[in-house]
Amino acid sequence: MSVWRFEAIGAPWEIETSAPLPTAARSAVEGVIAEFDAAWSRFRDDSPVAALARGAGSVPAPPDTADLFATYSALSDATDGAVNPLVGASLESLGYDASYSFAASGPVSAPGDWRDRVRFDGGRLTLAEPALIDVGAIGKGRLVDLVAAMVAQHVRGDVIVDASGDLAVRGRSVRIGLEHPFDPNRAIGVWTVTDAALCASATNRRAWGDGLHHVLDARTGEPVRAVTATWAVAQTAMRADAIATALFFDGGARLAHEWGVQWVRMLTDGRVEWSPGCGAEVFRTTASVEP
Template sequence: MSDEARVTGESARGWRFEAIGTQWTIDTGKPLTETERAAVLRLIDDFDREWSRFRGDSTVRALASGGSRPLPTDAEAMFAVYADLGAATDGAVNPLVGVSLEALGYDTSYSLRPGDPISAPRDWRRVLSTGAGALTVSQPALIDVGAIGKGRLVDLVLEYLEDAWPGSLTVDAGGDIRCSGVRERIGLEHPYDPTRIIGVVDLADAALCASATNRRAWGDGLHHVLDARTGMPVRAVAATWAVAPMAMMADAAATALFFDGGAQLARRWGVEWVRMTTAGRVEWSPGFGTERCRAELFT
């Protein structure tokens, strides 16, 4: 059902659909109306129209050559998280990594034909600005918010549904999951064997996000988790999982955990986590598997 985490048991039901290139499941305990479903799809499409580098009509594409566009409502919150991510990882996580991904073949046409690696602009905050109600890019650059964007969108969808339909809710967007008013049992998918899980998390009124190098992978060892400083895929970590109150923070922490400094950032944010190295070693935060984060690892 999802990429690196999956809901198990009777709660794995609900409205299923494809959007932004991934499988969604939304479980509200009772069917949503057509009006509510249409509103959710509109919300997802509006976000995608602003932030997708795969759409020719997106804000991101319009700014690829530089210039200004009206400030997306999410921009300041998202770039504040990126500032934290960049500081914690010494620049390894950077919202201008789109040019690096496209250089390796993960482009608008999904050519998957890699060229020479390109590093992202090191000081992205000099290139990107959010003042005067506009998002401005001062030079040719390509924004990619993949490190946090899906988590942010999960939050937006769940918060809309909480207002429209209070009750038990679970939103799962390809393994980025947030639930409210319900407890879910989530399996942590083994990055090298999708038929196995390495543990489970009991999730209640919280979010679990995951990332793995076996997803969106192509060519000779190429995948979507890049070090923006070099434009090359990471090699030491195979998969990460992070639990936080908000999906955007869990998504951001799951990305940071591929790099030095990620565990320290997660601790500062109060995020519990697990990661598996490419050598098969499993590491986890001190609070993982305690009362603070009910979970079990099969190690």
């Protein structure tokens, strides 16, 4: 396998292919990533997201708008509003802002009526009031899908796209360790993934200050406390990413069942739970959880 390593959207990436990616393919992948980042990054002053936060009201809708907000709607319903695309200001208030200040000013809840505030029609994305969109709950998974599709247009054979915990596997099987959130040198299990995507989320990633991290309950603006790490396997990385987020809240297991997504999660007290029929080999046994 040939491996191409690079940095993108603030994370290291690896793309493994049966044969080296030609220059044109690498340029195409870089273009896909740049386009997605320019459309959805809340850390860029020139993005539509930033313009809406400044009060633009309406902007040309990025190509992924319908899919992303439809997925957010399902997540919001399943988690009783705990997952919300207008959570950007909540993250900023805890210090996860464009300058990475990590200086918290206190929790701020996201607007619970976000679907009344967000409108997508006629090729325009409109907010009734200024707000900061954050697609972090599903965005990296979506981008992994886009990159994997672009790579498949240029090379035949096996492909692995790994975006630091969110990955897609095509044409082969890969054994993936489930990193222990309290000790990166250990694993709580191994998952063999074949022609599917695996996404993970953990509170020890992007963590700062006294118990602050990037997984927030939008209803309160507070970091979650009961669950510390999640893993999900689905046919697309966006759905796996969505379930990896939903599993931090009540209702996540039910949505996973409805979507046919397998999962594992670790609670902050060290217990491990997994979905019925889960294909992962879990070392720290507790119990499967019915949806």
